[in-house]
Amino acid sequence: MKWQQVEASPGSVYVLVPAPREDALAEITGFAREQGLGASQVTAVGAFSRAVVGWSDRTAKDYRRIGVDEQCEILSLLRDIAVGEDGPTAHLHAAPYWACRTARRAAAICWRAGCGRPWR
Template sequence: MAQPAADVLIIATLTGFAKMHAIQAAHFTAIGAFSEVVLGYFERDRKDYTKIPLREQVEVLSLIGDIATDRRAPKVHAHVVVGRADGAAHGGHLLEGRVWPTLELILSDVPQRLRRRTDPESGLALIDPAA
């Protein structure tokens, strides 16, 4: 279990952690809170994410993701559901989130190597089961 420090950007921190520890395949889950978060919704026609910024304190109700290699570098892929103060929930691809005050994250190494390859149809870097 890891507990990232308050006020860090979680995707950047996880990517740096994976590089530092040569992690090629992992799965993680987390709960906690963000002081701000940017969600992404993949627009199929544009083959790109629409950014959905929430510049307010939110609870991390569920965060799940993986780490795989993309061009020999670790790539973090995560989805999140966050709750606002009024109880409304918002979810999507986690582009970035600023931890505050805490994020309880459990990261498990995966014994197989996971590699991403760019899918020509979607333009996304997807896990290649044949790699």
């Protein structure tokens, strides 16, 4: 992964560019730990050649994973780096777009007023 610090103060700003076939989540988490980052914001755009995304199933108390083995654009990748017992860990939310749109339903899941039903 390539990276560059583009702003030093008052808050540091870094640009990260994972290499092809690198695990972006692992690379971002590894970078945060190597740099000793505390609680931080993450904002990104780009593309993945393959990805695993998912949504939280409150009933099962687990994540439903969706594997995609084709190019997908990342319209938005947001959230934070939180500090836990294992050190800084990236917690990210992605808005991917696939040309075939097969994951459109997964991207449209939300929780209405805690009722636990998917939005359609």
